Structure formats: structure tokens, C-alpha cells
Amino acid sequence: MAQIIAIANQKGGVGKTTTTLNLAYSLHNMGLKVLTVDFDSQANLTTCFGVEAPNEIETNIADLMMLMMDEKELPEPKSYVLSHDGVDFIPSSISLSVIDAKLRLEMGAEQMLAGILEPLRDEYDYILIDTCPSLGSLTINALAAADKVIITVNPQLLAMMGLQDFMKTVKKIKKRINTKLEVSGILLTMCDSRTNLCKILKEQVYDEYNKVVPVFKTSIPATIKVGESIYYGMSIQQYSPKATAGIAYREFAKELVAL
Template sequence: MDYHAGLYIRLSKEDEREGQSESVTNQLSLLTAFAKEHKLCVFDTYIDDDDIIGLNQKTLKKEVLPIKPYFFIPYLLFTQERRTPMAKIIAVVNEKGGVGKTATATTLAYLLSKRGHRTALIDFDGQGHSSIISGVQNTNKLEITINTLLRRLIEDQPLPAPESYIIQTASGVDLVPSNTQLFTLERNLCNVDFRERILSQYVDTIKDNYDYIIIDCMPQMGKPMINVMMCADSIIIPTQAELLSAQGLAELLKHYQAIQKNSNHHLRIEGILITMDSPNTILSAQVNELIQRGFADRVPIFKTHIPRSIKVAESVLYHQTICEFMPENPAAIAYERFTDELLSESHTKTAERSA
């Protein structure tokens, strides 16, 4: 039998006037890509002017495709009500401690929130430094932390409502806190089925509520960090402008490549962010050159460097990021530029090409 493949779009003009729908051009582009991916031939499209969104197959059969039998592919357009964008999950990762992971994660989360993005910060380090910067006075008195939530998933217990444990910080960021209990996670994951996806299971329960979820990671590779890389869409790698910090990048990239190749194929590196930079010293210049020579052809390197400043450490005493504590400080200004660079379209294309 000769079948006719028809792709049917029903467009609400009312939604289009209010700017809530994808344009016809964008929808056709999406459909064409879908058809190509699934090796379908597109013979016809039909655009309906009715104000009511829906599919009327009887009308389609009668008016559009009366000649031949057909393979009917319904396609519902996207409107604001129907489409809930999921969060982009960015992990701030380095196997070495003291390279500015927490400063980068908390500051980036703050700046994204400041720019109007719904942002959550997951403290995934047992030291709880992100929680402390975010205003938690004593992390070990917390009843519910990220470790508590993951334990419940491991034990197949229901999770509490997010509003009962997410801390709404003064900076506008929603915090999922941590404390020293997280150091037991490696052991707790030992005999768990699909243990590499426990964090993903948790994040799936909250990601529809946010535009960005930033994960501040612990400084070591193991089952918890494999969980992070399985969960994340992308990673940022802060590295201090010192030789030992730079040398650890090669090992981290090996782990990234293994996970990206075998498990999380969509994982990509946003870039290497050089932190605690002293641009006027010979050592910083040499290390920066070493990083450029060794990694520039493999992964993106952010043009923005974060300069060394004692005020970054001082801001922690006031439970603030450097951008809140002293926005005119050179490090704060650099973090603003870094965020601009991260969100820029040109950076996104560069990161995608390097994946």
C-alpha cells in the first residue's frame, strides 16, 4: 500500500500574537530535524488558523489528505504553558582542593540569580563551604542535607517536599546544603544498583523549577564524583595559576573523557577557569602559557582570569560572595566578566565544538 506521510501543525494565532508560541518557521525547522533523525519523508504540512490548540484528525482526513492512505504524525506546538524548560546543570570540578571551586560555584550562582535566572546551588562537598558562604551558621545541625536526600533514594524512601529543606538565601539562590555526613556517601553507594545515577535521580525531582543548577564538588574522584559527571550537562574546571594545580588537569580530563565516551555522551566542558592569578609574576605567566600549550587545542579556556585577592577569603566571614561583599573589587569584576563570557553565544558554540 502507498502511504502518504503528513506532518500536521496546528498553530494558535492568538498565542502567536501574544508571543507565546514558537514561530511557524521554528516549528517547521524542528519537524524537519525530527523527520531527518528518524528517516521520515515529509510530503506535506498543514497549518490551522483556529484559536483553539489541538488536533482534529477528522478534519485533517477530510480536507488535507483525502487522496491516499497516510501515516499520521501528530505534532503539538510548544507554548509557554506546555513547555517547561529544564535546568542546565553545571558542575564546578577539580580533583585538587584550594583552587577556587567554592568561590566560583557560589559567585556564579549568585550572579545568575542576580540576572534573573532561577538558580539552585547544590553543596556537594562534605566540608560544607558553599553552605557556610550562603549563610548557614552550623552545617552539622542541619536535619536535611544532600546526603540525607541521597540516602533516602538509596533506601527507596520518599523524599520530603523541596520547600521543607531548600534554603532560600539572601542572595536569591536556593541552596541544597551539605555537611560532614556526605563523607559517608562513598561507602553507602558500594552495594547500590545504578549507583552512578543516584544524584541524577535526585536532581530530576527539582530541575523543572530552575534555569540553572550549580554543583560545588568535592576535591576527589570517586563514586560521588562519577555521580556528578553522570548528572551534569557541563563542567567548569577552576585551576590555580600554579604548577601543581595545572598538572592535575590531565588526570581530570582522562576521567571526563571516559565518562563522556561511555556513559554521559552529552557532557561537555564549559572551560578551564584560571583563578588566583597574579598576572605580574613570572610564575603565573609561565603556568598560563603551560595551560594554553597543553590544553587549548583540547578544551576551551576562559579568556577571563580571576585575580588573587585577600578580599575573596574575607567575604566568607560575612557569609557573602565577593560580588556581594565588595562588587568593585578586581576579583568581583572578573567574576562578572566570566559570567558574561559563560553566557555568551560565542562561548556556547566553542564549548559545543570541543565536546
């Protein structure tokens, strides 16, 4: 039965999509069956899987959410679960932004995504949810559906500032909506170990949070290869297997599985 993991942070530009993509392929290369869910209206993860026109896909996560809200039967998974190089994914589109607004008026809105993913648990080892950069209805839905959350943090001052607020949100959701939700850990991404600021902020994360929630031993280094791989619609492992970030994501996957 799959473990559902949300990759989340209210801040943008902290490596959520990159982590979802590369963690998925790293787990796949370990022989595990993985489903990823693009739960961001920007559809960046969908694009990373080679879909050039996400808005033209017949059935995406926004359509499924609408069916759930209208209490209609979902189609067979084969009609909306796509696959790319061995990793399955449920695509997104700009329509998800409309769903975000509708959820605010919906009774039991927090459980819609969970209703979509629960029937798929038996088919996978891991289900990874790529979330949007906000603390709105969509992120709450993702956290309500998840067993665990990985919090990606870019060790830059502005990216660090919202971490405490996000931790409070996770705590509230665990108490009020999803009692099984746990924090797998904080993953430091885009780390430039050459700068003093990066070193200071990494130490700050360990000092302030490691006693409260785990901080993964693996951190993801900043490298131009990551941006290049995203541009070409590939994981870093596919694009440049020897790149430091690719090696780091493989180590991170091993660390996650060992938990």
C-alpha cells in the same frame, strides 16, 4: 529547563566553592534563577550561605542520597531547598562522607544525584554543583548528573599536575555513563599576574588544552577580598562590588551565558 553544571577538579584549593558561590550570585543578578548544590562533606558552600551549623540541618544532600539508595520517596523540595539573598541551595554536612563510602557498594551508584536533580530542572535556569576535591564516588555522581563541567584551575605547578588525570576521568564518564557531558571550559582562578610563574602556567594551559577544550577568556585574579568575603559569608559582589575578582566573576557569568 535548567542547565546542570558541575564545578570540579580533583585538586583542593583551586576555587571550586568560591566560583560556585560567586557564579551563582552573578547569574542571579542577571535575572536568572539559580540552585546550588553543596556536594562536599566539608560543607563550605553551605557555610558561605550563612548556615553556622550544617550538621544540625534537618534535611541535607546526604539525607536525600540515602533516600535514593534506599529507593524511598523524596520529600517536597521546600523541605530541603534553602534560600539566601535570592539564591537557592541544597545544603551539605559531614554525613556526606558516609554516603561516599556507601556508594561504592551500591548498584547504579552513579545515577543517585541525577535522580535528585532531574525533577528540579524545570524550576531553574542553572543548577550548579560544588564538588569535593577527589575523583571518588561523589565527583563521579556529580559528573553523571551534569550537562557540563567547569574545571577550575589554580595556575600553580602542583595544582596543574592533576589536570590531565581529571580530563581523562571526564572523558571516561562521557563514554561510559553520561554521553551528554561536555566541558564548558577551564577557568583559571587565583591568578597573580605579577609573577612570572603564573604567566608561564597560564600560557601552558592555553597551549596544551585550548585546542581540546575551551579555556575561558575571563580569569579570576588573586585578591584578599575573596577570602574576606568568604569569612563574612558573602559573595565578593556583596562584600566589595568594585573588587577585581567580583568584576571578573560578573564577566565570567556573561561569558558562560553566551556559550
